[in-house]
Amino acid sequence: MADSLNCHLESLSPLELFERVTEQGEKVRALKAGKAPKDEIDAAVRMLLSLKLSYKTTTGQDYQAGLPPKDLVLMNNGTSKEEEEDFVDPWNVQTSNAKGVDYDKLIVRFGSSKIDTDLINRIERATGQKPHRFLRRGIFFSHRDMDQILDAYENKKSFYLYTGRGPSSQAMHIGHLIQFIFAKWLQEVFDVPLIIQLTDDEKYLWKDLTTEKAYEYAKENAKDLIACGFDINKTFIFSDLDYLGTSTGFYKNIVKVQKHVTFNQVKGIFGFTDSDCIGKISFPAIQAAPSFSSSFPQIFNGKENIQCLIPCGIDQDPYFRMTRDVAPRIGLPKPALLHSVFFPALQGAQTKMSASDPNSSIFLTDTPKQIKTKINKHAFSGGRDTIEEHRKYGGNCDVDVSFMYLTFFLEDDDRLEQLKQAYTSGELLTGELKKVLIETLQPFVAAHQERRKQITDEMVKQFMTPRKLAFDF
Ligand code: TRP
Numbered sequence: 093m094a095d096s097l098n099c100h101l102e103s104l105s106p107l108e109l110f111e112r113v114t115e116q117g118e119k120v121r122a123l124k125a126g127k128a129p130k131d132e133i134d135a136a137v138r139m140l141l142s143l144k145l146s147y148k149t150t151t152g153q154d155y156q157a158g159l160p161p162k163d164l165v166l167m168n169n170g171t172s173k174e175e176e177e178d179f180v181d182p183w184n185v186q187t188s189n190a191k192g193v194d195y196d197k198l199i200v201r202f203g204s205s206k207i208d209t210d211l212i213n214r215i216e217r218a219t220g221q222k223p224h225r226f227l228r229r230g231i232f233f234s235h236r237d238m239d240q241i242l243d244a245y246e247n248k249k250s251f252y253l254y255t256g257r258g259p260s261s262q263a264m265h266i267g268h269l270i271q272f273i274f275a276k277w278l279q280e281v282f283d284v285p286l287i288i289q290l291t292d293d294e295k296y297l298w299k300d301l302t303t304e305k306a307y308e309y310a311k312e313n314a315k316d317l318i319a320c321g322f323d324i325n326k327t328f329i330f331s332d333l334d335y336l337g338t339s340t341g342f343y344k345n346i347v348k349v350q351k352h353v354t355f356n357q358v359k360g361i362f363g364f365t366d367s368d369c370i371g372k373i374s375f376p377a378i379q380a381a382p383s384f385s386s387s388f389p390q391i392f393n394g395k396e397n398i399q400c401l402i403p404c405g406i407d408q409d410p411y412f413r414m415t416r417d418v419a420p421r422i423g424l425p426k427p428a429l430l431h432s433v434f435f436p437a438l439q440g441a442q443t444k445m446s447a448s449d450p451n452s453s454i455f456l457t458d459t460p461k462q463i464k465t466k467i468n469k470h471a472f473s474g475g476r477d478t479i480e481e482h483r484k485y486g487g488n489c490d491v492d493v494s495f496m497y498l499t500f501f502l503e504d505d506d507r508l509e510q511l512k513q514a515y516t517s518g519e520l521l522t523g524e525l526k527k528v529l530i531e532t533l534q535p536f537v538a539a540h541q542e543r544r545k546q547i548t549d550e551m552v553k554q555f556m557t558p559r560k561l562a563f564d565f
Pocket residue numbers: 254255256257258289290291294379402403404405408
């Protein structure tokens with residue numbers, strides 16, 4: 093009996109095992125409380141011990157009540173035992189380090205893989221293109237199963253890209269574009285479909301917004317995304333509030349995910365509590381569903397096994413750890429992921445960037461003058477207090493926000509390296525470094541505004557119409 097039990101348990105994921113141990117623990121407690129016969133209690137306890145053992149063998153960790161397996165957990169709000177650890181979840185990012193979050197540690201904690209030189213070289217060989225600066229500079233730094241995507245691609249098997257945005261306001265800043273700039277590059281070099289989810293439902297649930305307003309923001313934000321230059325024949329953008337009710341495939345995937353994730357699991361992964369509304373509790377299934385090609389029958393000709401690759405900020409990983417855990421149990425492929433670092437606020441990498449604070453970043457609507465003033469006034473400097481000291485000791489690029497922004501937006505590697513050396517040696521002053529950033533961002537933002545102006549409501553409607561794309565599946 094124990095053997096067959098263990099054999100069965102081996103096929104369970106860490107999260108399922110965690111669930112089983114928790115349930116069994118509850119059962120034992122109930123039996124004891126109900127003064128059940130001794131042999132019944134003993135049998136239940138033996139089962140509990142056996143489950144705990146399987147849990148330990150599978151995860152390498154001791155079972156702890158209320159603490160789901162480590163690679164699925166984000167430090168739970170308030171229960172963090174390691175004070176110095178960074179805190180990362182879809183809604184909060186906290187670190188006490190001026191350099192920002194320790195990404196190597198995050199890779200270990202999340203159980204993802206580092207995007208190393210080998211992988212970057214492989215992407216270069218597969219696509220025949222110079223790797224994007226976000227890859228060259230470690231801005232996309234972590235992945236799950238990217239090698240599988242490349243294996244398949246080299247064998248002429250296609251895949252699709254999925255990413256998204258929560259339209260919480262009209263105000264988008266340059267940091268919001270990172271994943272879309274990268275998605276555009278991936279779409280071009282691999283020549284694959286791209287699907288963009290606008291989670292207006294999420295923003296309605298989390299913020300003080302009407303559904304109408306959230307939908308309006310979705311359409312406004314879509315213009316900023318389209319202005320990144322996506323090919324209309326290869327890109328589908330949708331609003332949850334709009335598309336979900338009309339698709340014949342999407343809702344089926346939502347309920348499949350919902351059936352396989354318990355309240356305990358989402359509590360563990362997302363920190364939900366008993367008093368969160370059920371809309372929030374079930375939302376993760378809605379962000380999971382686009383990872384499966386059968387959610388878009390019009391694009392994939394009803395095929396359900398087309399692999400998905402998701403470029404996103406590392407803060408979105410909890411959704412996709414859950415998705416990857418569920419996928420094999422509903423007979424669908426796990427999505428692969430490419431994770432980016434956080435975009436720092438002007439005030440420094442450990443402060444929170446907020447769309448409601450116009451000084452915390454450069455917005456896509458800023459004028460050249462606003463850009464200049466904001467950078468000069470607010471960009472946290474790694475320079476020294478006086479010119480004499482700066483010349484003598486040099487500046488610190490690791491904490492200097494102007495330098496960090498340049499790593500995101502300055503294309504020329506040699507120039508970036510020169511700036512780094514000159515700043516570190518003290519030859520280049522903070523004001524001079526800021527000037528380079530201002531001269532990089534002013535034309536970038538102006539060009540974005542110019543392209544956005546050309547985007548009509550009619551074009552938005554076309555991008556958002558469910559349809560076949562320029563690919564045969
Ligand atoms: N939840 C994300 C946000 O608030 C939006 C989103 C939906 C997303 N699906 C995604 C982000 C897929 C990255 C990848 O911004």
